[in-house]
Amino acid sequence: MTLAAAGPEGAGAAADPGQLARHPAKNPGAPRPLYCIWEITLRCDLGCKHCGSRAGKARTSELTTAECFDLARQLADVGVREVVLIGGEAYLRDDWHLIAGEITRLGMICGMATGARSLTAERISQATDAGMRSISISLDGLEASHDAQRGVKGSWRAAVDACSRVAASPIRLTTNSQVNRISLPELPALADLLVEVGSRAWQVQLSVAMGRAADRPDLLLQPYELLELFPLLVWIQQEKLRPKGILLFPGNNVGYFGPYEHELRYGGEDGAHWGGCPAGQWAMGVEADGQIKGCPSLPTSVYGGGSVRETRLAEIIANAPELRVIRERTIADLWGFCRTCYYADTCMGGCTWTAHSLLGRAGNNPYCIHRATELEAQGLRERIVKVEAAPGLPFDHGRYELALEPLPPPGETPSVGGVPLNRLMALGPKSGGAWTKAELDERLRPR
Ligand code: SF4
Numbered sequence: 071m072t073l074a075a076a077g078p079e080g081a082g083a084a085a086d087p088g089q090l091a092r093h094p095a096k097n098p099g100a101p102r103p104l105y106c107i108w109e110i111t112l113r114c115d116l117g118c119k120h121c122g123s124r125a126g127k128a129r130t131s132e133l134t135t136a137e138c139f140d141l142a143r144q145l146a147d148v149g150v151r152e153v154v155l156i157g158g159e160a161y162l163r164d165d166w167h168l169i170a171g172e173i174t175r176l177g178m179i180c181g182m183a184t185g186a187r188s189l190t191a192e193r194i195s196q197a198t199d200a201g202m203r204s205i206s207i208s209l210d211g212l213e214a215s216h217d218a219q220r221g222v223k224g225s226w227r228a229a230v231d232a233c234s235r236v237a238a239s240p241i242r243l244t245t246n247s248q249v250n251r252i253s254l255p256e257l258p259a260l261a262d263l264l265v266e267v268g269s270r271a272w273q274v275q276l277s278v279a280m281g282r283a284a285d286r287p288d289l290l291l292q293p294y295e296l297l298e299l300f301p302l303l304v305w306i307q308q309e310k311l312r313p314k315g316i317l318l319f320p321g322n323n324v325g326y327f328g329p330y331e332h333e334l335r336y337g338g339e340d341g342a343h344w345g346g347c348p349a350g351q352w353a354m355g356v357e358a359d360g361q362i363k364g365c366p367s368l369p370t371s372v373y374g375g376g377s378v379r380e381t382r383l384a385e386i387i388a389n390a391p392e393l394r395v396i397r398e399r400t401i402a403d404l405w406g407f408c409r410t411c412y413y414a415d416t417c418m419g420g421c422t423w424t425a426h427s428l429l430g431r432a433g434n435n436p437y438c439i440h441r442a443t444e445l446e447a448q449g450l451r452e453r454i455v456k457v458e459a460a461p462g463l464p465f466d467h468g469r470y471e472l473a474l475e476p477l478p479p480p481g482e483t484p485s486v487g488g489v490p491l492n493r494l495m496a497l498g499p500k501s502g503g504a505w506t507k508a509e510l511d512e513r514l515r516p517r
């Protein structure tokens with residue numbers, strides 16, 4: 071899970087996205103952590119092709135129950151209001167519900183983001199008893215493409231069934247989805263499915279070139295495909311979700327401004343707009359061994375601010391250079407297109423995680439609709455090209471370069487993500503999906 075979503079698994083998991091819309095303005099030098107994504111184990115029961123943390127096995131030295139309780143106390147003391155538990159798969163820790171209960175007891179809102187392969191009725195009952203307020207379940211497409219991306223046959227069925235169970239419980243059901251070259255054409259049918267299962271909010275985030283996703287360039291959207299994604303999201307919101315009272319939230323890495331900002335960002339709240347990466351400012355992340363980052367998705371080697379086993383949380387948040395570097399970023403730190411952008415002083419180059427994972431350095435982010443629209447007006451588009459493989463470690467990344475090229479002439483048949491529009495509109499929640507098995511295998515082949 072990621073914060074754009076919530077966590078390195080890469081899903082959008084804000085427990086209460088509306089609350090995030092009301093975050094305080096950026097105020098360099100005055101961190102005020104309100105929102106924490108806490109990976110309590112790296113153990114996982116899925117094998118997602120887009121997993122940024124390459125989760126599977128637990129970390130060698132994960133925090134004990136007593137250490138988790140102490141950290142929960144420290145989170146409350148520094149003013150955190152909401153904690154979202156992630157993994158790996160959070161519920162694979164025997165004490166996950168005890169940690170959730172302690173967070174609630176200390177007066178913070180507790181949520182969980184999950185792939186839900188084994189989110190049984192008993193676990194939902196444990197979450198309810200712990201006072202958990204929301205559960206965000208990841209659904210990355212229709213059955214075949216979800217299972218292919220998640221690496222386990224039957225994981226879509228399990229997640230859909232878990233959605234229905236959570237919707238029938240006192241806990242608020244939200245959902246989150248990866249947007250990539252597999253899921254893009256299935257988003258309208260997926261929206262219909264979310265209405266069926268009773269999701270109250272849906273967060274979409276772009277798959278990012280980190281961890282296992284860094285190994286699969288063909289899975290990642292090209293920046294110019296945002297020109298198709300945004301109108302599609304607005305259409306889904308207006309036609310399918312808003313009439314049913316379901317909120318759609320683009321994650322922090324679906325960037326930024328442009329003609330769709332007011333309609334999509336923060337549920338259309340008046341005057342709300344993207345205010346820059348909140349990592350280390352009002353957002354923070356915890357790794358299962360106590361490492362603190364400004365955002366759980368960031369590469370640990372560069373943005374890990376130290377462990378609560380050695381340093382008090384308040385001290386790390388206030389002083390660790392790895393957290394300060396993001397909240398104290400200035401225009402002088404931007405580069406490429408972002409350095410020259412009209413919105414630069416507010417945006418500061420968008421999502422740190424996306425830019426750093428892709429280009430090896432923050433401050434220049436091609437996954438931006440304003441940027442794609444500006445380039446389109448000049449007859450240009452940007453394409454990412456993989457030039458260096460990732461080493462194969464948790465939260466690692468390779469390196470991509472940007473190619474600026476002329477826009478090709480429009481195709482005769484309108485399409486989204488390579489699928490003709492009429493075929494895409496005919497897809498429904500019970501359809502096989504947009505792709506044949508051979509196409510899926512080819513797109514998800516390790517490279
Ligand atoms: S071009 Fe860069 S600075 Fe400008 S809005 Fe997009 S991400 Fe932000």
Ligand code: SF4
Binds near residue numbers: 349365367420422424
């Ligand atoms: S790096 Fe910043 S913008 Fe990106 S997901 Fe994390 S907190 Fe959000």
